[in-house]
Amino acid sequence: MSDTRERVVVTEVGMRDGLQSIARTMPTEFKRRWIDAAYAAGVRHMEVASFVPAKLLPQMADADAVIAHALTYDDLTVTALVPNLKGAQRALEAGVHRIVAPISVSAAHSLANVRKTPAEMIDAFAAMRELIDSAASDAGADASAGAAATASGHVRVGTRGHRVELIAGLSTVFGCTLQGAVPYADIAAIARAAAQAGADVIALGDTTGEATPRQVGEIIELVRDAVGNTLRSLHFHDTRGLGLANTLIALQHGIREFDASLAGLGGCPHAPGATGNVNTEDLVFMLDSMGYDTGIDLTRLLASRAVLADALPGEPLYGYLARAGLPKQFAAAGPSSGSSFDSTESQVLQ
Amino acid sequence: MSDTRERVVVTEVGMRDGLQSIARTMPTEFKRRWIDAAYAAGVRHMEVASFVPAKLLPQMADADAVIAHALTYDDLTVTALVPNLKGAQRALEAGVHRIVAPISVSAAHSLANVRKTPAEMIDAFAAMRELIDSAASDAGADASAGAAATASGHVRVGTRGHRVELIAGLSTVFGCTLQGAVPYADIAAIARAAAQAGADVIALGDTTGEATPRQVGEIIELVRDAVGNTLRSLHFHDTRGLGLANTLIALQHGIREFDASLAGLGGCPHAPGATGNVNTEDLVFMLDSMGYDTGIDLTRLLASRAVLADALPGEPLYGYLARAGLPKQFAAAGPSSGSSFDSTESQVLQ
Numbered sequence: 001m002s003d004t005r006e007r008v009v010v011t012e013v014g015m016r017d018g019l020q021s022i023a024r025t026m027p028t029e030f031k032r033r034w035i036d037a038a039y040a041a042g043v044r045h046m047e048v049a050s051f052v053p054a055k056l057l058p059q060m061a062d063a064d065a066v067i068a069h070a071l072t073y074d075d076l077t078v079t080a081l082v083p084n085l086k087g088a089q090r091a092l093e094a095g096v097h098r099i100v101a102p103i104s105v106s107a108a109h110s111l112a113n114v115r116k117t118p119a120e121m122i123d124a125f126a127a128m129r130e131l132i133d134s135a136a137s138d139a140g141a142d143a144s145a146g147a148a149a150t151a152s153g154h155v156r157v158g159t160r161g162h163r164v165e166l167i168a169g170l171s172t173v174f175g176c177t178l179q180g181a182v183p184y185a186d187i188a189a190i191a192r193a194a195a196q197a198g199a200d201v202i203a204l205g206d207t208t209g210e211a212t213p214r215q216v217g218e219i220i221e222l223v224r225d226a227v228g229n230t231l232r233s234l235h236f237h238d239t240r241g242l243g244l245a246n247t248l249i250a251l252q253h254g255i256r257e258f259d260a261s262l263a264g265l266g267g268c269p270h271a272p273g274a275t276g277n278v279n280t281e282d283l284v285f286m287l288d289s290m291g292y293d294t295g296i297d298l299t300r301l302l303a304s305r306a307v308l309a310d311a312l313p314g315e316p317l318y319g320y321l322a323r324a325g326l327p328k329q330f331a332a333a334g335p336s337s338g339s340s341f342d343s344t345e346s347q348v349l350q
Numbered sequence: 351m352s353d354t355r356e357r358v359v360v361t362e363v364g365m366r367d368g369l370q371s372i373a374r375t376m377p378t379e380f381k382r383r384w385i386d387a388a389y390a391a392g393v394r395h396m397e398v399a400s401f402v403p404a405k406l407l408p409q410m411a412d413a414d415a416v417i418a419h420a421l422t423y424d425d426l427t428v429t430a431l432v433p434n435l436k437g438a439q440r441a442l443e444a445g446v447h448r449i450v451a452p453i454s455v456s457a458a459h460s461l462a463n464v465r466k467t468p469a470e471m472i473d474a475f476a477a478m479r480e481l482i483d484s485a486a487s488d489a490g491a492d493a494s495a496g497a498a499a500t501a502s503g504h505v506r507v508g509t510r511g512h513r514v515e516l517i518a519g520l521s522t523v524f525g526c527t528l529q530g531a532v533p534y535a536d537i538a539a540i541a542r543a544a545a546q547a548g549a550d551v552i553a554l555g556d557t558t559g560e561a562t563p564r565q566v567g568e569i570i571e572l573v574r575d576a577v578g579n580t581l582r583s584l585h586f587h588d589t590r591g592l593g594l595a596n597t598l599i600a601l602q603h604g605i606r607e608f609d610a611s612l613a614g615l616g617g618c619p620h621a622p623g624a625t626g627n628v629n630t631e632d633l634v635f636m637l638d639s640m641g642y643d644t645g646i647d648l649t650r651l652l653a654s655r656a657v658l659a660d661a662l663p664g665e666p667l668y669g670y671l672a673r674a675g676l677p678k679q680f681a682a683a684g685p686s687s688g689s690s691f692d693s694t695e696s697q698v699l700q
Binding site: 175176177180181208209210212213214215238239240241242244245247248249275279282285286289290291319320321323324327328329330 | 560
């Protein structure tokens with residue numbers, strides 16, 4: 001049976017955002033097992049590490065080893081987060097496919113997080129763009145099979161010969177715990193500046209878990225007006241229980257790429273109210289039920305939580321589906337059914 | 351400032367559905383305190399009891415006393431759930447404003463829950479309709495101030511002189527743990543039968559927490575095609591984390607009445623996966639953020655959880671908002687802002 005369902009990309013970011021947000025460090029071997037289990041469940045996009053000083057984030061000190069393992073899967077898109085040019089250099093050398101650079105739209109958050117204003121981060125982002133392009137030139141003719149010319153004329157080839165995408169991860173887009181409201185004009189201006197600085201993709205992040213449904217729709221349209229379809233991905237936290245409702249609105253506004261963390265791993269040891277990303281299992285369940293194709297097997301995905309339980313005993317693991325299980329007779333909805341359930345003949349009142 | 355925001359009715363059902371679903375019995379005095387606290391927070395619709403044999407549900411044995419207390423508030427709409435004619439008689443005598451009769455669209459669930467087929471429940475429902483109408487006739491001229499003629503010719507006046515609404519609470523509409531899928535044709539047929547039997551309101555209940563967003567939209571349209579605007583209210587459980595996403599879809603399909611439980615109280619001692627209704631605080635937060643007027647003060651609503659903590663020590667209380675708190679600068683969105691946050695002048699990149 002050919003599958004004509006619409007594709008939605010779910011990127012597992014628990015290995016980066018989740019692990020970065022808890023106090024303990026997951027041993028490298030467990031990170032490898034997590035990647036294996038996620039891959040076995042059908043996950044084909046993972047953000048597996050960030051390149052930041054090990055003193056600041058010892059959880060991410062094994063970024064090279066983790067990325068090397070992820071790259072053993074030919075069809076796995078491997079992403080790393082980098083805050084600066086040095087991180088971008090390391091990510092390129094490690095051979096990732098995608099580099100995400102966080103750019104806070106809140107000046108207060110940007111200064112606190114990376115000691116740069118948003119404008120300074122845009123400059124740093126432009127420098128990353130140049131670095132990636134020059135790395136592509138250096139890779140030369142032997143990498144030409146993997147090279148790709150973009151509309152903007154960039155040729156992006158990583159040091160291992162594959163195309164590298166640069167993603168501007170706009171953070172605190174939906175509110176900032178330091179600044180409070182972030183003016184819409186700022187969001188649009190920074191999105192436009194990031195696109196002009198060479199972003200292949202603009203992603204919007206609800207860093208502080210303050211996004212609400214109506215606002216999500218408004219901001220997607222605002223940013224799309226500014227940068228068109230370079231806006232491609234959404235990153236929600238589930239701090240106030242609206243992660244899936246916000247995702248639903250984003251779907252209605254045409255977004256087809258979402259970040260999520262297995263077991264909602266995350267939270268922040270220093271901020272009791274903070275919580276992790278949208279739970280991968282619950283997100284995939286919702287998408288499946290709506291007839292979207294994620295390529296992810298829910299039963300295997302649920303089983304992969306065992307890696308976290310083994311690696312991080314005592315760490316809270318979240319998730320509704322893990323607790324309640326799949327509904328009886330649940331199956332991913334096909335393109336024509338429009339429902340997760342068989343509509344068989346009427347049995348009563350006839 | 352006049353408030354032109356659109357109204358959404360949130361009915362607190364924790365005193366009935368929540369308390370009925372946990373093993374312990376809340377002392378009557380705490381139920382009174384809960385009603386007081388909910389009222390103080392602005393809640394004006396509460397389902398406070400069910401009339402079922404005390405042997406089956408000792409948690410509800412004090413229904414008369416609880417309803418008597420609720421009725422001390424002049425502008426509080428007081429609802430009771432009743433499974434049969436005897437319960438309807440008791441509810442009328444107690445003086446409630448609304449009677450909800452559950453009618454399962456799943457034959458398997460209906461037989462297990464009330465030992466009647468759905469068709470037999472429709473007959474019982476029609477008998478309740480007659481009872482309410484004859485009680486209204488008995489109430490006679492002295493109650494004429496409270497009488498109201500409906501389009502169907504029914505005159506509904508309770509024994510205390512006020513109008514009584516009869517609600518058909520269709521249950522297991524979105525799936526049944528016993529039967530699995532419930533055919534759409536059954537749902538439509540039973541909704542139509544309930545309307546013909548005299549339902550003032552059709553409410554749809556996700557008894558088993560299996561509802562998913564696309565399905566919610568489909569079933570709302572299906573039932574609306576069958577019964578028009580008699581379909582008025584939705585009752586979600588949050589078993590698989592989709593309660594608010596489902597609510598969002600229902601809002602988009604014109605529904606403006608929702609049931610919810612403070613602290614998501616509920617779950618079922620005999621079914622580990624079952625969970626309570628959609629959390630009242632989180633629901634009101636979402637509605638506020640989207641510019642709807644619930645009349646409920648979130649800070650006071652959050653404070654009212656203390657009654658549950660006092661009354662049911664050790665009982666798990668759920669809720670994202672209770673954990674994370676309101677976002678900085680959050681305020682209910684007005685009709686023109688379209689956002690919960692002030693959009694002040696741009697501060698950066700200019």
